[in-house]
Amino acid sequence: MRRKARRGGGRQVEVTIDALGGRGDGIAAYEGKPVFVPFALPGETVRVRLTGQRAGGYKAEVLEVLDAAPERVEAPCPHFGPCGGCTVQHLDAEAYRRWKHDQVVQALNRRGFDEPPVAETVEVGEGTRRRAALAAVREGKRVRLGFHGRESHRIENIEECRILTPPLVALLDPLRAAMAEILDERETAEVALLESESGIDLLLQTRQPLGLTARQALAGLAESEDLARIAWAPAGPEGAVAEAEPVAMRRPPLLTFGEVSVEPPPGAFVQPTAAGEAALVATVSGWLAGVEGSVADYFAGCGTFAFPLSRRGPVHAVEGAETAIAALWQAARKNDLAGRMTAETRDLANDPPTPEELDAFAAAVFDPPRVGAKELAEALADSKVPVVAAVSCNPHTFARDARTLVDGGYTLAEVWPIDQFPWSGHVELAARFRR
Structure with a gap:
C-alpha cells in the first residue's frame, strides 16, 4: 500500500509496529519514544513521516507499507482513511x-x-447504528455533510456509511440538499440524527438563528422524507445542547424502554x-x-x-x-x-x-x-x-x-x-x- 506524501512534513523514517493502540493507531518506537501511526498494524514495517508531537512521542503518517501484516484486509468503505469515524476497517475480523x-x-x-x-x-x-452526530459546511453551492477527519476540522463528505442504519444513510442526500438552502457560504452546522421507532428525529444546531427560508426548507425536508420531528438549537460547546425549539413535528419520536414508550428530548443520549x-x-x-x-x-x-x-x-x-x-x-x-x-x-x-x-x-x-x-x-x-x-x-x-x-x-x-x-x-x- 502506498500513500502520497504530503509536502512540508517532518523526518521520514522506517519503523516496525509493535502494538495496536486504543484509538486504532499502530504504535512503534523511534529514538526511545513512541510513534503513533494511523492505519498501520502490529508486525508491519512502514515508512512514515513524523508530523508532530503526541503523548511524549511522535505523530506520524504512513508513506508506504513495506511489509504488510497477514491480518491486513481491504477496508470495505470508500471513505475509510479521510473519515474519522472508523479507524480499523483494515484489520481482519478475528484480530479485531x-x-x-x-x-x-x-x-x-x-x-x-x-x-x-x-x-x-x-x-x-454493521448497519445498526441508529444515532449519529454529523457536521456540515457550505462551500459555494455545495454542502459537505459527514464526519470530521481524524484530528481534523475537515469534514469528509459521506455518500455511504457501513455503520449507520439504512434509513439514516438514505437521508444523507436529501439532508445535504436542504442544508444548501439553510447555510450561508462557509457557515457550519451540527446535525444529530436518531432513528426512533416512529421515524427519524433531527436536531440542527447553527450559530445563527433560523430565518424563514431555512424553516421552510426544514419543513419541506420533514414532509418529503416523512421525518418524525425536526428541532433547532443554537450551537454551543462540543456535546452541549441548549434548549431546542421545534421546527417541524409530524409525530412524536418514540423509543420503548421495557414496555414503556418514551418521547426523548431533541439531542438526548440513547444507546x-x-x-x-x-x-x-x-x-x-x-x-x-x-x-x-x-x-x-x-x-x-x-x-x-x-x-x-x-x-x-x-x-x-x-x-x-x-x-x-x-x-x-x-x-x-x-x-x-x-x-x-x-x-x-x-x-x-x-x-x-x-x-x-x-x-x-x-x-x-x-x-x-x-x-x-x-x-x-x-x-x-x-x-x-x-x-x-x-x-x-x-x-x-x-x-x-x-x-x-x-x-x-x-x-x-x-x-x-x-x-x-x-x-x-x-x-x-x-x-x-x-x-
Whole structure:
C-alpha cells in the first residue's frame, strides 16, 4: 500500500509496529519514544513521516507499507482513511475481536486487576447504528455533510456509511440538499440524527438563528422524507445542547424502554444501537432480577434501565439533564408508574449522593458519560449497597471506578464487553460488583 506524501512534513523514517493502540493507531518506537501511526498494524514495517508531537512521542503518517501484516484486509468503505469515524476497517475480523476484548482487559490490568473476569465480546453488526452526530459546511453551492477527519476540522463528505442504519444513510442526500438552502457560504452546522421507532428525529444546531427560508426548507425536508420531528438549537460547546425549539413535528419520536414508550428530548443520549441496548438491558436486568428492595438508577437518561427494572420493584431514577428526566417522568405518569418510580434531577459530579442516602437501596446501577462516575463510585465504596451494576463506554474510566469500588470492599464479579461501535476504538461494557 502506498500513500502520497504530503509536502512540508517532518523526518521520514522506517519503523516496525509493535502494538495496536486504543484509538486504532499502530504504535512503534523511534529514538526511545513512541510513534503513533494511523492505519498501520502490529508486525508491519512502514515508512512514515513524523508530523508532530503526541503523548511524549511522535505523530506520524504512513508513506508506504513495506511489509504488510497477514491480518491486513481491504477496508470495505470508500471513505475509510479521510473519515474519522472508523479507524480499523483494515484489520481482519478475528484480530479485531481480540483487540476489542483486550481493550477492556488491559484497562483493568493497569488498575491492578491481574486476571479480570472479562467475558467474550458481544458483537453488534454493521448497519445498526441508529444515532449519529454529523457536521456540515457550505462551500459555494455545495454542502459537505459527514464526519470530521481524524484530528481534523475537515469534514469528509459521506455518500455511504457501513455503520449507520439504512434509513439514516438514505437521508444523507436529501439532508445535504436542504442544508444548501439553510447555510450561508462557509457557515457550519451540527446535525444529530436518531432513528426512533416512529421515524427519524433531527436536531440542527447553527450559530445563527433560523430565518424563514431555512424553516421552510426544514419543513419541506420533514414532509418529503416523512421525518418524525425536526428541532433547532443554537450551537454551543462540543456535546452541549441548549434548549431546542421545534421546527417541524409530524409525530412524536418514540423509543420503548421495557414496555414503556418514551418521547426523548431533541439531542438526548440513547444507546447507539437497539441491539446493543437490548444486550445491556438484558444483562443488567438479569443481574438484579432477584434483588428485593429499591434500586437506584444513576445517570438514568430517559429511562433505558429504569423502566425495565421497574418490573421487578421500585426504582429511583437520577439524571443531571432536566429535559431527559422530564421525559422519563412524563412517561412514568402516563403508564401509571408514579407509585413505583421516583425521579430526581441531580448533578452527580458536583452533588453525589451520600453513603447514607445510598444505604436505602438494595442495588445501584450507573451508566455515566465517558468521564466516568468518580464521585459516585467513591460514595458507593463507603456505602452498604450490596450489588452494583455498572455500564460504561470508556474502559479506562470504568477501570478507575472499579478500582475505587473494589478498594471499598466490593468484588468485581463479571464484565461483559459489548461492541456497539464497529471498527472504532470505542467499546461498551457492563459489569457486576457485589459485597
